[in-house]
Amino acid sequence: MASKKTDEHPANRDRILKGAAALYARRGFHAVGMNELCAALELSRGAFYHYFTSKDDLLEEICRQYMTKLLHLAKLSKAEEPDPALRLRRLGSELISVIGAHRDELAVCFRETISLAEDRRQGILALHAAYERIWKETLIEGEKTGVFVPYSRFRLKALLGMYYYSYLWIDPTSTSSIRQTNDTFESILAAVSTRP
Amino acid sequence: MASKKTDEHPANRDRILKGAAALYARRGFHAVGMNELCAALELSRGAFYHYFTSKDDLLEEICRQYMTKLLHLAKLSKAEEPDPALRLRRLGSELISVIGAHRDELAVCFRETISLAEDRRQGILALHAAYERIWKETLIEGEKTGVFVPYSRFRLKALLGMYYYSYLWIDPTSTSSIRQTNDTFESILAAVSTRP
DNA sequence: CGGAACCGACCGATCGGTCGGTCTGTTTTT
């Protein structure tokens, strides 16, 4: 009796998104066929295509949903946190937090964007670029206010790589693992970007 | 007249390895079918299967060849460089150098190991683990001799992620890009691992 | 001649996707 509209209508769609992300993260997008996907989710082929127009559509939605989430959080940080050093820390801890809560989906974002058809891919890459631009602007702002070392594209990529790679080894079920990762990364952030 | 055995016999095989790595790096292993691969290399299906027993065999050989190369270099560093700080720098610069010279192959190693059949995958993962163990032992040695900060698995993964991610943005045609990447990473290595 | 290199038509399996149809629950008409 606990509702029909809010409990079941979007629930099945979200269930597919989540289950597909788990499968794709573990075995790769192209390696998981529709038969396997539907079987794992106890879904008929028809039921799947009732919710999504194509396999690519499903992948795009996973990527778009989480890249949008990341970008949204970054924009919020930019709007709310004027201090570059604090904002950088916030960008990092939010990224780790999303990876901790949705590792599979982020794995798909980071690893399977390449599997999207050209036009769909461009849209996701644009979101990704916008996200990284906020990191970049933060480093440049910090340089201008004198708290950060001069900006370098190489240093930015080094920091991003450190965060991005974590989806491959972090344990999302351990809050202490996530916390320690964040603490370690924060200290590296400071050691690398703060002026001596 | 410049030889037949050394110039042509392994040459075509190597040409396939190299061309396939380029294609797989750009579009993903499962996305490139045998028809496309053979067409791009101006090869008949039959000619390909004269050199490799299967598509998986080709992928495994790319991964094995370069993970072995990486591991070999790391073992050499370990044997030849007793000082942990210098050895760490050497491990890093060798990794960047290999990525600079064989970006596509390393991209396949890092991104497509997941596409291998289970048994083949295990072998590659073992090589990868052995490689990372040398980094780990170097950090631990440095801690024991007092030059490095106490060992932390999170810090190790942070450093490796920084290096691994570089295949996605580095420009292998620019020697100055490779040099600057290496310089930047070296300074981060020092800032993060050296005792204050 | 023997054998490595190579060719390309062909194979069964599987791919992503479609489509006619069923079932259930709600809304409208009488």
Add this chain to the structure above:
DNA sequence: AAAAACAGACCGACCGATCGGTCGGTTCCG
């Protein structure tokens, strides 16, 4: 209130295309 009309959720047999892989045959060279 009963009947008719409708709409969304879901089913699974089926489609053409393409997948990775095979094989009998040909070419070429030592």
